[in-house]
Amino acid sequence: MEVIQKGCVASVTRTCWKIIDKNSLCVFDAILNNSYKCEDLPLVGDNVEYITDQWGNNFIINLLPRKNIIKRYSKNINKPLVANVDIVFVVSSLNKDFELEKLERLALLGVSGNAKVGFILTKVDKCPNIDTYIKELKKRFKTEPIFAINSKNKASAVEIFKFWKEGETAVFMGSSGVGKSTLVNTLLDKEILKTAEVRDVDDRGKHTTTARYLIAIEGERWVIDTPGIRSIQSTTEADPVDIFDEIRELEKQCKYKDCSHTKEDNCAVLNALENGNLDKIIYERFIKLKQGLNVGTKQAKTLEKKQSKLLKSKRIQSKNKKILNKKHQ
Ligand SMILES: Nc1nc2c(ncn2[C@@H]2O[C@H](COP(=O)(O)OP(=O)(O)OP(=O)(O)O)[C@@H](O)[C@H]2O)c(=O)[nH]1
């Protein structure tokens, strides 16, 4: 009888899963076994059970229960990105990349996935007015930790360990060029990930990282490096109020439980806006985010159903066919 072993998904390509043994740190390829009946495909960060056949081929047979999934809404679907994440580090550089609206959306990704959220502001070494950025972010996010660091400098980079405890898995999310992969390399003292210069004119990166990778960092911490996100939308399952504390407080006083805070009578949010007790810019960003998510909900539901059917039929069958062909060659 084949021995069932456990591993963690370190990266995923269209046809193959790289599995890491978290004790030995050995990495190997695996594909789905034809007995794999789970609803979802394994994501980076997922724990799986696998077997190895006599030829040394590894087959994933089961997806183990997940702590959480971080998803984003993209092209009309709620796309699962990574699983079993303790911390979402929202990464921005202290230059033209810094935009509160973008940071809010990334933070919502983490909050809606039940992960802790922390902010990493990179390139302090090139920024003349660090405090201005920190102040702006602190005003908006009062409880989440903020680390202003130089990703190229180890002493500065390890500051984030104050929040990121041993044994925890963190994911770095942010635009291209903010220094996510640089930070991983610095923490590892090794250039294992490719990095590239950003454009001087607008500080934008070149989308150097193209897939998600799970990597072991010192102290039994794990990090998932991700490709820079072009446009960020949290899942349609997210509730924007989760990152707008003042609106959450106010809406407790709204007349209707499902108040949209746009037209209702006795809406405490609209009243606060009128009285000057709620910042107009914050209110507008909240409504924009909320409306964006509402629009997506319908399309997302339809497409998610289609996606899960696709998983059950085509992908598994085609992969197993490939393996069978190989064996018979
Ligand atoms: N001076 C300075 N440069 C940095 C810092 N962090 C990153 N860089 C530089 O910024 C550029 C982009 O860094 P990457 O690590 O490739 O950025 P990324 O976020 O991984 O980008 P994508 O993979 O495209 O999403 C590289 O030239 C890095 O050397 C920093 O804190 N200070």
Ligand SMILES: [Mg+2]
């Ligand atoms: Mg990168």
Ligand SMILES: [Zn+2]
């Ligand atoms: Zn209201």
